[in-house]
Every structure is written in C-alpha cells, then in structure tokens.
Amino acid sequence: MAKAESYSVPESTFWERLKTFVNAELINIFAALLFLLLAIFLLYPILAVLIKSVKDPQGLTLGYYLKFFTKGYYFRSLQNTLLLGFINTIISLVVGFCLAYLTTRGPIILRKPLKIVSMMPLIAPPYLFAISLIILFGRNGILTKAFGFNWSIYGFTGVVIAQTLAFIPLAYLMIENTLMSLNPNLEESAYDLGASEGRIIRTITIPLLTPGILKAGLLVFVMTIAEFGNAAILGGRTPFLAPDTYTMIIGEADFEMGSVLSVILIIPCIIIFFLHNYLLTGKKFTTIGGKPVASEPRKMTLLVKVPFLVIGFAAVFAILISFGVVLMASFTKILGVKNEIVFSHILNFDSNRAIYNSIQVSLIAAFIGAIIGTLLAYVIVRGKFFGRNFIEMLSLSGFALPGTVIGIGYLLAFNTPPFKLTGGIMILALNCVFRFLAVGVEAGISKLHQINIEIEEASADLGANFMTTFYKIILPIMFPAFIAGFIYTFMTAIVSLSAVVFLVSPGFELAAVKIFDAAVYGEIGVASATTMKLVAIVIFCMMILNYLTKKTGFDISQKKGAI
Amino acid sequence: MDTYPFMLVLENIHKFYDRLEVLKGISMEVRKGEMVTFVGPSGCGKTTLLRIIGGFTSLDSGEVILDGQRIDHLPPNLRDTRICFQNYALFPHMTVAENISYGLKIKKWKKNRIQERIEELLKLVKLEGLGGRMIDKLSGGQQQRVALARALSLEPKVLLLDEPLSNLDANLRLTMRGEIRKLQDRLKITTIFVTHDQFEAMSISDRIVVMKEGVIQQVGSPIEIYERPNNEFIASFVGYVNFLDGRIEKVDIGLHRAIASTPIGEIQFIPERTNINVGDSVKLVIRPETINISGSEPLTGNNTFQGEVEIGMYVGSLAKYTVMIKGEKFIIDQPNPRETFFKPREKVYLSIPENIHLLIKTETPQ
Numbered sequence: 002m003a004k005a006e007s008y009s010v011p012e013s014t015f016w017e018r019l020k021t022f023v024n025a026e027l028i029n030i031f032a033a034l035l036f037l038l039l040a041i042f043l044l045y046p047i048l049a050v051l052i053k054s055v056k057d058p059q060g061l062t063l064g065y066y067l068k069f070f071t072k073g074y075y076f077r078s079l080q081n082t083l084l085l086g087f088i089n090t091i092i093s094l095v096v097g098f099c100l101a102y103l104t105t106r107g108p109i110i111l112r113k114p115l116k117i118v119s120m121m122p123l124i125a126p127p128y129l130f131a132i133s134l135i136i137l138f139g140r141n142g143i144l145t146k147a148f149g150f151n152w153s154i155y156g157f158t159g160v161v162i163a164q165t166l167a168f169i170p171l172a173y174l175m176i177e178n179t180l181m182s183l184n185p186n187l188e189e190s191a192y193d194l195g196a197s198e199g200r201i202i203r204t205i206t207i208p209l210l211t212p213g214i215l216k217a218g219l220l221v222f223v224m225t226i227a228e229f230g231n232a233a234i235l236g237g238r239t240p241f242l243a244p245d246t247y248t249m250i251i252g253e254a255d256f257e258m259g260s261v262l263s264v265i266l267i268i269p270c271i272i273i274f275f276l277h278n279y280l281l282t283g284k285k286f287t288t289i290g291g292k293p294v295a296s297e298p299r300k301m302t303l304l305v306k307v308p309f310l311v312i313g314f315a316a317v318f319a320i321l322i323s324f325g326v327v328l329m330a331s332f333t334k335i336l337g338v339k340n341e342i343v344f345s346h347i348l349n350f351d352s353n354r355a356i357y358n359s360i361q362v363s364l365i366a367a368f369i370g371a372i373i374g375t376l377l378a379y380v381i382v383r384g385k386f387f388g389r390n391f392i393e394m395l396s397l398s399g400f401a402l403p404g405t406v407i408g409i410g411y412l413l414a415f416n417t418p419p420f421k422l423t424g425g426i427m428i429l430a431l432n433c434v435f436r437f438l439a440v441g442v443e444a445g446i447s448k449l450h451q452i453n454i455e456i457e458e459a460s461a462d463l464g465a466n467f468m469t470t471f472y473k474i475i476l477p478i479m480f481p482a483f484i485a486g487f488i489y490t491f492m493t494a495i496v497s498l499s500a501v502v503f504l505v506s507p508g509f510e511l512a513a514v515k516i517f518d519a520a521v522y523g524e525i526g527v528a529s530a531t532t533m534k535l536v537a538i539v540i541f542c543m544m545i546l547n548y549l550t551k552k553t554g555f556d557i558s559q560k561k562g563a564i
Numbered sequence: 565m566d567t568y569p570f571m572l573v574l575e576n577i578h579k580f581y582d583r584l585e586v587l588k589g590i591s592m593e594v595r596k597g598e599m600v601t602f603v604g605p606s607g608c609g610k611t612t613l614l615r616i617i618g619g620f621t622s623l624d625s626g627e628v629i630l631d632g633q634r635i636d637h638l639p640p641n642l643r644d645t646r647i648c649f650q651n652y653a654l655f656p657h658m659t660v661a662e663n664i665s666y667g668l669k670i671k672k673w674k675k676n677r678i679q680e681r682i683e684e685l686l687k688l689v690k691l692e693g694l695g696g697r698m699i700d701k702l703s704g705g706q707q708q709r710v711a712l713a714r715a716l717s718l719e720p721k722v723l724l725l726d727e728p729l730s731n732l733d734a735n736l737r738l739t740m741r742g743e744i745r746k747l748q749d750r751l752k753i754t755t756i757f758v759t760h761d762q763f764e765a766m767s768i769s770d771r772i773v774v775m776k777e778g779v780i781q782q783v784g785s786p787i788e789i790y791e792r793p794n795n796e797f798i799a800s801f802v803g804y805v806n807f808l809d810g811r812i813e814k815v816d817i818g819l820h821r822a823i824a825s826t827p828i829g830e831i832q833f834i835p836e837r838t839n840i841n842v843g844d845s846v847k848l849v850i851r852p853e854t855i856n857i858s859g860s861e862p863l864t865g866n867n868t869f870q871g872e873v874e875i876g877m878y879v880g881s882l883a884k885y886t887v888m889i890k891g892e893k894f895i896i897d898q899p900n901p902r903e904t905f906f907k908p909r910e911k912v913y914l915s916i917p918e919n920i921h922l923l924i925k926t927e928t929p930q
Binding site for chain 1: 618619620639640641645646647649650651653654655656657666667670671714717718
C-alpha cells in the first residue's frame with residue numbers, strides 16, 4: 002500500500018482544476034454560449050411574432066387568423082404571393098436552364114459573355130430592377146412616353162418581371178452547377194445510340210437534372226415570396242404578403258395583423274427550408290466514377306439553338322438595359338423628361354450619409370457575423386454534444402426566414418427590457434448578423450470538412466491543450482472562411498432592405514431604405530444614384546474576394562445569402 | 565469471303581489541341597472481325613483516337629473509312645460505330661431494359677422486336693431476368709455487361725471499348741476480360757479496345773497498337789510485340805527488361821552466331837536479323853525470366869557470369885533477384901524456385917540465353 006502512495010496525484014489548486022475543466026469542456030462551453038445567442042437573436046424574435054399573432058388582451062385567440070382568412074383583401078394577398086412565387090419560379094427556371102445550357106454546351110464565343118451577364122444581378126440589390134422598370138415603363142417612363150403606352154407597370158406583371166430578372170442568377174448558377182457535374186459521356190452515349198439533341202435534352206439531360214432543378218426552383222420560390230423591395234415599390238394596389246406586413250406595422254401600427262401575415266408567410270418558407278435541406282440532400286443520380294473526359298463542344302442543332310438563344314438573349318438584354326438605365330438615371334436630372342447631365346443625385350447629401358451609415362452598420366455586422374459564424378461552424382463540425390443538429394439548423398435558418406418577419410420580430414422582441422435595443426445602431430447590425438449567419442457558417446463548415454481532424458489530434462499529441470490548438474491550429478486554418486464570412490455578410494447586409502426597413506430610426510437612415518423611400522416618392526434620380534453606389538461597393542467587395550480566392554486557393558465564391 | 569478485308573481504315577490522322585499535336589499522322593487498318601487494342605501510357609492519344617473513330621472528337625486532317633465509306637464528317641448518331649465508355653455512362657434514371665433499348669426506340673423498332681432483342685442481349689451478357697432493375701442496384705460487373713449490351717444492341721460494324729475494365733476490381737477484371745474476348749469471338753464483331761494496361765492488351769487482342777506521344781510505335785501480335793519490340797520504349801512497356809549496351813565484335817553468318825562485347829564480358833548469341841555488322845552499337849534486350857540462376861557454375865553452355873545477389877524476394881511461384889555483375893544490375897525471375905533461394909551477398913552464376921533480341925542503336929555513343 003505504501004507503494005501506491007508514491008503514485009498519488011499531487012494536490013491541485015482551484016485555478017488549476019478550473020483550467021483543466023475549461024480546457025476539456027471548452028467546445029461545449031462555446032456551444033452553450035452560441036446557442037444562447039441564437040436563442041436570443043433568432044428564436045426569441047420569431048416566437049415573439051408567433052405569440053403576438055395569437056394573443057389579445059383577454060388571452061389566447063385565433064381571431065386574427067380568422068380575420069385573415071375571411072377578409073378578402075388579406076386572402077388575396079396570400080393568393081397573389083403564392084401565384085407570384087409560382088410564376089416567377091417557372092420563368093426563372095426556364096430562362097436559367099436556357100442560359101446554363103448555352104454557357105455549358107453552346108457556342109464557345111458566347112459562353113463567357115452570357116455567363117457574366119447572367120450573374121450581373123448578383124452585384125445589385127434586387128430592387129434595382131423595380132427602379133429600372135419605373136424608368137422605362139413608369140408614368141413618366143421613357144418607353145411609356147415614346148410609345149404612348151397606357152398600361153401601368155405598377156401591379157402584378159411589373160413585380161413578376163422585376164423579380165424574374167433579380168433571381169435569374171440564382172436559378173442559372175444552380176442549374177449550371179448541375180449541368181457541369183453531369184458526366185458528358187451520358188449525353189454522348191445517347192448521341193452515339195442515335196438520339197438527336199432535342200431528344201437528348203428531353204430524355205437524358207432534363208431527367209438527370211431534375212433534383213438540381215427542383216432545388217433551384219424551391220429556392221427561387223422562397224426568395225421570391227419573401228422579397229420585399231420589388232413588390233413594395235412596384236406592387237401598386239396589388240396586395241402581397243411581404244409589403245402588406247410593412248403597411249400593417251409602419252402605416253397602421255397593427256402589430257397583431259402584421260404578425261399574422263408574417264406567420265402565414267413563414268409557413269411556406271419553413272416547409273421549403275426543410276424540403277431543401279433534408280429531403281433533397283443526397284438525392285442525386287449517381288454515376289459511376291472514372292475520370293471525366295473534357296467533352297469537345299458539339300454543334301447545337303438549330304431546332305434547339307434558336308429558341309434557346311431567343312430566350313437567353315431576351316433575358317440578357319433586359320438585364321443589361323436595366324443596369325444601363327439606372328446608371329443613366331444617376332447622372333440625368335430626370336431621365337426621359339429633363340435629359341440634362343447632373344451630378345446632384347450622385348452628390349446628394351442624404352444619400353451619401355445613408356451610404357456612410359450603411360457601411361458602418363455592415364462593418365459591425367460583418368465583424369460579429371464572421372466571428373460567430375466561424376465559431377458556430379467549428380462547434381457544429383467537431384462538437385459531440387446533444388442538439389448539435391438543432392444548432393446547425395437554427396444557424397442556417399436565418400437564410401430561409403423572410404426579412405420582414407425577422408424585422409417585425411426584432412421590433413417586438415427588443416422594444417422592451419431586458420433587451421431594449423430599438424432605435425440604436427446595434428439592433429440593425431445584430432439583425433444583419435443573424436439573418437446572414439448561414440453564409441459564414443457554411444463557408445466555415447466546408448473549410449473544416451477539408452481539414453483532417455488528425456491535424457488537431459497531432460497538435461494534442463505534441464502536448465498542446467485545447468486552447469493552444471484552437472489559437473495555433475484551428476484559427477489560422479479557418480481564417481479564409483472567416484474572411485469569406487466577413488465579406489459576404491458585409492455585401493449582403495449593405496444591400497438588405499426587408500428587415501431593416503422596420504428598424505431604422507428617424508435621423509439614422511440606411512442606404513437601402515433611402516433607395517426604397519426615394520423610389521416610392523418618385524425621386525428616381527436619387528434612388529438610382531444610391532443604388533449604383535451600392536453596386537460599386539459590392540463590386541469592390543467581389544474584387545477583394547476574387548483576389549483572396551486566387552491567393553489562398555480556397556474557393557469562397559458560389560455562396561450567396563438572402564437579401 | 566468479302567474481297568475487301570478491312571472494316572476500318574485510318575489514314576494519316578492529325579489532331580491538335582490548341583497548338584499541341586496529340587495525334588501525329590496515325591495510319592492503320594483493322595480487319596473484319598479483328599480485335600485490336602490501342603495501348604500506351606496516359607497522354608499517348610489512344611482515347612482521342614477512339615473518340616475520333618466514334619465521332620465525339622473532330623480530326624484536323626486525315627480520313628476515317630468504315631467498311632469502305634468515309635465517315636469522319638458524320639456525327640456519332642449517323643455512324644455505325646458504338647462506344648462503351650470507361651465509366652459505362654449508363655442512364656441512371658432508366659432500368660437495364662430501358663438502357664439497352666434506348667437506341668432501338670430511336671431507330672423506331674417495333675415493340676415486340678425490341679422486347680425480343682432485349683431478351684436476346686440480356687442472355688448474351690448473362691443478365692437474364694434483370695431487365696427491370698435500376699442501374700444503381702447493379703454491381704460494377706453487371707453495369708459493365710449492361711453497357712456492353714447497350715453498345716451491341718444496334719449491331720454496330722465496329723465496337724469501341726474505352727478502358728472498359730478499369731473500374732472493376734482485379735479478379736472481376738480477369739473474368740470480364742475473358743468474357744469480352746469470348747463474346748467478340750462468337751459475334752465476330754470488329755472491336756477496338758483501349759487500355760493502358762499492357763497485360764490486358766496482350767491477353768485480349770489479335771493485334772496490339774502501341775502508341776506514345778501521338779505516334780504509333782509498333783503494330784503487331786502480342787508475341788511480336790513481346791519478343792521482338794521495335795525499340796526500348798516498347799520493350800520496357802510490355803514488361804521489365806535488362807538492357808545491356810554492347811558492340812558487335814564478330815558475325816559468323818554460316819554458323820549463325822555472333823559475339824558482342826558488353827561491360828560484363830563477351831556474349832555469344834544467335835542473330836535474328838542479318839543486317840548487323842561488326843562495329844555496330846547495339847542494345848541487348850534480356851527478359852528477366854530467360855536468365856538462369858544457379859549456386860554452382862554450370863558445366864556446359866556459354867554466357868555464364870558470376871555475380872552477387874543484392875536483393876532476393878520469394879513469392880512462391882517465383883523468386884525475384886537483383887544480381888550485380890561488375891557493377892551492372894540484373895533482374896532475374898526464377899520460375900518455380902522450390903527449395904533453392906539465394907540470400908543477399910551470396911555468389912551465384914547467371915546463364916544468359918543465346919537467342920537475344922537486339923536493338924540497333926542509331927546514334928553512336930561517345
């Protein structure tokens with residue numbers, strides 16, 4: 002027994018024991034803290050909306066929902082929204098497929114230019130197209146006056162056109178991605194067995210692309226019904242859910258009905274979020290491996306080429322025209338009415354101050370967002386605690402939730418103590434952080450999946466404790482993901498409108514809100530100029546990203562958050 | 565018998581990728597019912613050549629003539645050639661039967677004829693009863709058979725096989741190799757087989773086309789290629805070879821004997837060609853399995869050299885040695901070693917056979 006004593010553990014102090022505990026449990030401590038943040042800034046606001054929609058002074062009630070389904074106006078707004086989503090999805094998919102087919106199978110000289118123009122809407126806030134449509138077809142629009150049209154762009158058609166143009170890149174990129182990953186030998190085999198191009202597309206290409214097209218469709222659908230700007234600016238008297246919530250809250254201060262509309266809007270979004278993330282993942286036709294041969298471009302038959310080119314070029318033309326007129330309107334007194342070159346829109350003081358504010362808010366959001374995103378990614382990938390999947394789902398869900406809903410949620414949740422934040426700059430930044438968290442988290446997760454856990458184990462094996470490993474190994478490796486998260490959050494935050502429109506306080510206006518107000522009040526010059534300044538900022542960010550991608554070899558592109 | 569014996573003629577084919585010439589004037593003929601293999605290291609142009617025959621890649625100059633007709637301007641769907649891709653390229657959203665009948669439907673065959681043909685093909689590739697299966701419910705070997713059946717469905721004049729066995733595991737590869745050859749023999753279908761595996765090429769083909777850097781190095785039967793390679797590349801491509809530099813010292817046409825001096829001493833051999841002269845610089849090609857190894861000096865025979873074992877590896881059916889003779893390294897395969905196995909640093913005697921293949925060096929060494 003005396004021998005055993007010499008092996009006994011020396012007395013450790015409280016601090017040493019605490020240090021050991023922290024080191025062993027650090028990942029779980031992080032997880033707990035992050036969960037707390039997600040609960041406060043994502044879960045709680047959504048719950049606040051839900052509760053508001055079923056609570057009246059007497060207790061719980063479904064009365065507001067009854068009102069929604071019985072009053073024609075509200076119900077029509079739901080109908081319009083779903084119809085808009087449906088039509089938009091179909092058009093975007095058709096156009097996206099034509100463009101993707103042309104840029105992957107079409108004439109070589111067209112591929113690059115078509116691709117660039119197809120992706121151009123990514124660098125602009127979606128409401129750029131609402132502004133361009135007003136410039137072209139508005140009451141004083143260039144084409145309205147030139148041809149004496151007497152139909153109004155304000156209404157369902159206008160919203161459909163603007164939304165389609167805004168979401169072409171989303172459909173295009175996703176379809177192009179699946180087209181590129183399609184083994185060329187499959188189409189070649191069909192060709193070899195005697196099939197014509199039309200038949201190949203019908204019997205091989207489209208059936209094999211179905212899961213990818215379906216995914217793209219669901220995403221476009223969600224984005225379209227949740228989009229606020231285009232419908233709010235161009236909707237006119239046609240009711241849509243997202244802008245109606247805004248009118249309810251800001252115009253009529255009817256928080257209960259605003260909440261009901263939000264909950265109704267959230268339902269399809271959540272259903273699709275689950276479909277997208279859990280049902281369709283891995284649903285892909287597997288093809289047997291082997292080195293993919295670079296297939297030589299084959300000539301497209303005219304029967305396919307002509308309609309594809311017509312559709313593709315119509316879209317490309319519309320995108321270019323939209324950018325063109327908004328750019329022109331930025332430097333013209335009133336485009337189409339007083340065609341004098343002026344710099345007053347670009348130099349507009351309110352606009353520049355709003356841009357400055359937006360940069361400030363977006364920088365704060367980007368910094369906090371990148372940190373939280375990186376940590377979340379680490380915890381999600383490496384953690385082994387209960388509820389890990391729930392944290393992952395929660396952190397990605399901000400992306401699926403309509404901005405208007407989160408906006409109302411923040412308004413309801415952070416208007417009273419203990420979390421009194423309304424009226425400040427922090428509520429704007431935090432809102433952006435948690436809405437756009439998905440991008441940073443996904444960048445981090447994909448980075449971590451490239452890193453073998455054995456690297457961390459090797460560090461531990463050499464005597465490092467968790468803290469040292471985290472600082473010396475994990476953080477440096479995750480740095481590119483951190484930067485990607487930072488820039489993406491910044492880019493999406495600076496153009497985002499739907500949530501912050503509820504949260505800005507008088508005297509602290511953001512650029513997106515300024516554009517919205519100016520567009521609604523018919524100050525097209527200022528709206529255009531401010532939009533173009535945002536476009537310039539986004540282009541600048543993309544250039545940095547591009548540079549970093551080349552430098553680090555870590556592909557941080559191809560990720561796009563909600564706007 | 566057909567008077568025109570060639571099913572496929574390739575005439576001076578050139579192909580550039582940008583400025584890189586990947587095929588530098590390929591000409592050859594394939595006889596009716598022949599099984600020809602294109603073999604060579606990756607990047608030699610064999611797959612490009614196959615794709616040109618199939619119509620998937622255009623050629624920059626030259627002609628492809630199928631059964632007497634020029635086809636190089638035709639798209640794949642109008643050529644009577646069918647390809648079987650390396651990754652099979654089976655349509656994953658269709659059943660086995662739908663895959664096999666894809667081409668038949670395009671050719672507008674009658675329903676009952678299609679059904680008959682499906683049954684016939686399934687029987688041919690031994691997949692009876694699996695017509696209703698989805699592709700991803702098949703094993704690799706079964707997928708291979710479906711791909712073969714699909715390519716055969718329209719009875720092409722030439723069957724093109726692009727490394728069809730490279731996705732199978734070693735045992736299955738051997739089985740399928742035999743089955744493809746049996747099938748080809750039975751159907752008498754002209755077949756071009758592309759592979760990078762020289763043993764696969766040797767065991768399956770009537771003739772082998774060895775390619776390197778876009779140029780045909782040699783065309784010949786497996787025996788010709790192995791026993792009488794045209795150059796060093798081919799000699800080492802079809803198996804390990806001991807090369808020995810030498811100079812012809814004596815040629816005796818009458819006795820059919822010659823002597824070459826080499827770094828390890830003089831070697832006597834039977835010249836297989838008559839155009840060698842005293843003073844020629846040559847390379848002696850000595851295959852590892854032709855060298856005899858023993859522990860004591862043989863009583864008879866020429867070309868015996870003493871050396872020291874450097875490495876010995878016993879693999880059962882074979883013992884593999886590296887033996888040094890006067891600074892030259894020799895690899896020796898001793899078949900059926902039984903109880904004799906030499907250890908490193910043991911003294912051994914090597915007997916080099918007299919029927920040696922010679923490569924004449926074109927350039928004179930300094």
